[in-house]
Amino acid sequence: MSAGPITASALNSLLQEWDGEETLVSEQDHASYIVHLSRPDIHTDPHVDRWMNVDEESPLFEGLRRCHAEWHEELRKRLRDS
Numbered sequence: 001m002s003a004g005p006i007t008a009s010a011l012n013s014l015l016q017e018w019d020g021e022e023t024l025v026s027e028q029d030h031a032s033y034i035v036h037l038s039r040p041d042i043h044t045d046p047h048v049d050r051w052m053n054v055d056e057e058s059p060l061f062e063g064l065r066r067c068h069a070e071w072h073e074e075l076r077k078r079l080r081d082s
Contacts, residue, residue: 025064033064
C-alpha cells in the first residue's frame with residue numbers, strides 16, 4: 001500500500017526528528033531509489049521504520065544518484081588497491 005508522495009515539509013519534519021543510526025539506500029534499475037530509515041528499537045516500536053521511494057521526479061533523486069556514483073567509485077578504488 002502506497003502512502004503517496006511526501007511533501008518537502010513532511011520530509012523535513014521526519015528528518016528533523018530522526019535519530020536513527022542507519023539510513024539504507026537501494027538503487028532500483030537506475031530509475032529510482034528506496035530509502036529506508038531504521039533505528040535499533042525497530043523490534044520494540046513498529047512506528048520507527050520508514051520507507052521512501054525516490055524517483056526521477058523527486059528533488060532528492062540527483063543527490064542520491066551523485067552519492068551513489070561517489071560510493072561506487074570509492075568502492076572500486078578500494079577493491080583495486082587491496
